[in-house]
Amino acid sequence: MNQKYWFKDKVFYQIWPRSFKDGNGDGMGDLIGVYEKLDYIQSLGCDGIWFSPLYPSPGVDCGYDISDYMDIAGEFGGMEAFKKVLDGAHERGMKVIMDLVVNHTSTEHEWFQKSRQKIEPYTDYYIWRPAKANGKLPNNWDSLFEGKAWQWDEVRQEYYMHLFAIEQADLNMDNPLVREEVKQILRFWLELGVDGFREDVITFISKKEGLPDDHIMPASKGFFYFNHGPHLHEYLEEFKKDVFSHYDCMTLAEAPMVKPKTALKYIDEKNDPVLDMMIQFASQEADCMFTDFNHMKFSLRKLKKAYSAWQNGLEGRGWNMLYIENHDHPRMVSRYGSEKFRTESAKMLAVSYMFLKGTPFVYQGQEIGMSNWYPSDPAMYEDVQTRWQYENVGTKKSPKKRLERLWHGSRDSARTPLQWDDSENAGFTTGTPWFYVNENYREVNVADQEKDSDSVLNFYREVICLRKELPCVKKGIYKEYGKYSSALYTYSRKTAGQKILVVCSFSEKEENWKVPKEFDLSTAKLILCNYKDTRSLTLKPYDARVYLWE
Numbered sequence: 279m280n281q282k283y284w285f286k287d288k289v290f291y292q293i294w295p296r297s298f299k300d301g302n303g304d305g306m307g308d309l310i311g312v313y314e315k316l317d318y319i320q321s322l323g324c325d326g327i328w329f330s331p332l333y334p335s336p337g338v339d340c341g342y343d344i345s346d347y348m349d350i351a352g353e354f355g356g357m358e359a360f361k362k363v364l365d366g367a368h369e370r371g372m373k374v375i376m377d378l379v380v381n382h383t384s385t386e387h388e389w390f391q392k393s394r395q396k397i398e399p400y401t402d403y404y405i406w407r408p409a410k411a412n413g414k415l416p417n418n419w420d421s422l423f424e425g426k427a428w429q430w431d432e433v434r435q436e437y438y439m440h441l442f443a444i445e446q447a448d449l450n451m452d453n454p455l456v457r458e459e460v461k462q463i464l465r466f467w468l469e470l471g472v473d474g475f476r477e478d479v480i481t482f483i484s485k486k487e488g489l490p491d492d493h494i495m496p497a498s499k500g501f502f503y504f505n506h507g508p509h510l511h512e513y514l515e516e517f518k519k520d521v522f523s524h525y526d527c528m529t530l531a532e533a534p535m536v537k538p539k540t541a542l543k544y545i546d547e548k549n550d551p552v553l554d555m556m557i558q559f560a561s562q563e564a565d566c567m568f569t570d571f572n573h574m575k576f577s578l579r580k581l582k583k584a585y586s587a588w589q590n591g592l593e594g595r596g597w598n599m600l601y602i603e604n605h606d607h608p609r610m611v612s613r614y615g616s617e618k619f620r621t622e623s624a625k626m627l628a629v630s631y632m633f634l635k636g637t638p639f640v641y642q643g644q645e646i647g648m649s650n651w652y653p654s655d656p657a658m659y660e661d662v663q664t665r666w667q668y669e670n671v672g673t674k675k676s677p678k679k680r681l682e683r684l685w686h687g688s689r690d691s692a693r694t695p696l697q698w699d700d701s702e703n704a705g706f707t708t709g710t711p712w713f714y715v716n717e718n719y720r721e722v723n724v725a726d727q728e729k730d731s732d733s734v735l736n737f738y739r740e741v742i743c744l745r746k747e748l749p750c751v752k753k754g755i756y757k758e759y760g761k762y763s764s765a766l767y768t769y770s771r772k773t774a775g776q777k778i779l780v781v782c783s784f785s786e787k788e789e790n791w792k793v794p795k796e797f798d799l800s801t802a803k804l805i806l807c808n809y810k811d812t813r814s815l816t817l818k819p820y821d822a823r824v825y826l827w828e
């Protein structure tokens with residue numbers, strides 16, 4: 279695998295294709311639109327792209343339900359458009375990684391259609407079980423999206439497992455033929471020239487033998503029986519040995535609930551790692567538990583604890599993947615920042631994670647400080663998980679309360695089309711957009727921010743440029759200060775010849791900052807800030823500063 283570790287020098291941009299840019303006027307984002315915007319992505323300083331799924335799919339889970347792994351969906355422009363984008367990215371020195379979704383397939387995939395009819399060799403491609411004698415489900419596990427994890431199939435007269443939507447059937451990775459299929463898929467894309475994969479819920483692919491009932495977890499039953507299951511490491515090792523080790527590529531594993539110690543079992547660079555990086559969820563959990571009805575208040579202490587645990591936990595051994603937004607979580611300005619101080623807090627949030635050690639990812643729209651979307655009617659939601667939650671969680675609460683809960687928790691809050699300008703449909707499409715455009719597009723859009731040297735967009739460019747210039751951001755040791763503060767996040771990054779001190783205020787009020795004793799600001803250079811008056815140690819709302827010594 280990547281002996282060169284090129285991914286450590288990259289900043290990735292995540293494209294969620296449906297909502298990025300429509301190039302052919304049919305209302306759906308596509309690769310023609312991406313091609314048009316490659317220079318824009320490059321202008322941010324991003325030199326890598328992660329594509330959320332582009333494959334043919336019925337779209338039950340917006341592409342995470344794949345019906346053909348070796349093609350590009352016609353609605354996105356097909357294979358020809360993809361090759362053009364891939365070449366265009368490579369010409370610009372950008373790497374491209376694909377989403378590998380092999381915990382499950384769409385039930386429309388040919389494998390599933392054959393498996394339900396017991397046509398060989400597909401009979402055991404999925405996790406089929408008969409009903410229990412008393413007519414009960416094969417076990418008590420929950421689906422993460424809708425109801426129980428089992429669906430009865432009339433054709434085969436058995437249940438199949440689905441940890442996500444009913445139309446996303448879990449593959450039986452214990453079957454060597456399924457693993458061979460996965461390797462074929464990997465080789466196909468790597469031969470085509472892609473540079474790696476973001477591996478969707480890959481830690482779920484090995485289920486506990488015997489699929490026992492879960493008598494421990496009160497909710498999300500089964501989670502600890504399918505997350506980090508008994509053969510996970512072995513299967514990842516097999517993928518590495520048989521495929522990845524033959525290519526110069528990177529692997530990034532989505533890993534819900536993973537802790538640094540467990541992550542190191544897979545990504546420890548000194549111990550023959552089977553993966554390069556893991557996507558942790560801890561930094562997303564500082565304000566909510568989506569399964570509870572009520573959201574908790576944002577806790578900066580919780581967020582800092584998560585960042586420090588990962589920075590310290592992987593130091594010298596593994597490499598962090600850094601992100602604050604993606605397509606599965608509401609927008610950060612609305613969650614950890616403030617819509618009232620949108621510009622200031624969007625900039626502060628950029629600083630808060632971009633100077634940590636690791637490879638940062640920027641999710642489309644984050645770079646202009648896009649905020650949550652507040653639909654007036656629950657029927658406007660598209661996301662399968664959100665719809666199920668509305669119907670089934672907190673049903674005794676008023677419809678208004680249930681809708682408000684979705685505003686703050688739904689993935690759709692971050693899936694509205696990217697706001698390119700203030701023209702109709704935010705310049706996303708000349709047709710009818712497939713999804714609602716956030717009403718604030720006249721105030722928040724790329725075109726306006728291009729013209730404003732103080733915009734969030736231009737701030738992102740500055741941040742990315744700085745993190746690439748400063749060796750201490752790549753290599754320096756991390757240290758956190760004032761961990762009990764519930765308003766300020768202060769950390770330093772140090773190498774022998776260079777150090778930075780970063781302070782971020784997560785407060786709507788002014789806050790007094792106590793500079794850590796070991797730093798003398800009079801000898802420092804202030805290299806980045808989001809306010810003009812920066813002499814005072816009383817920080818303004820959502821103040822963010824980076825000081826440099828060298």
Ligand code: NOJ
Pocket residue numbers: 339342343379442478479532605606
């Ligand atoms: C994680 C993906 O990020 C999410 O969007 C998807 O719905 C689930 N995995 C299921 O594939």
